[in-house]
Amino acid sequence: MPNCGVKAADFAVLHNTTMPVVLLECGFMTNSAEVALLMTAAYRAECFASCTVWPLCERLHRRRSATR
Numbered sequence: 835m836p837n838c839g840v841k842a843a844d845f846a847v848l849h850n851t852t853m854p855v856v857l858l859e860c861g862f863m864t865n866s867a868e869v870a871l872l873m874t875a876a877y878r879a880e881c882f883a884s885c886t887v888w889p890l891c892e893r894l895h896r897r898r899s900a901t902r
Contacts, residue, residue: 858885 848855860881861868871877 856886860885 845857848857860878861872863869863872
């Protein structure tokens with residue numbers, strides 16, 4: 835999925851919370867090909883891993899390396 839960049843919007847889910855929050859978009863419901871992918875558990879797992887877990891691991895690794 836191509837990177838559409840960072841967008842700014844006033845989403846309640848980002849503001850009305852007492853904890854850190856991240857809003858991810860792993861596909862568009864208006865795109866039938868992406869809807870078909872989103873319906874599969876394998877794609878959702880891959881999307882979650884590639885959009886959240888790996889970037890966090892990379893950030894933590896860089897942070898840990900910088901403090902050594």
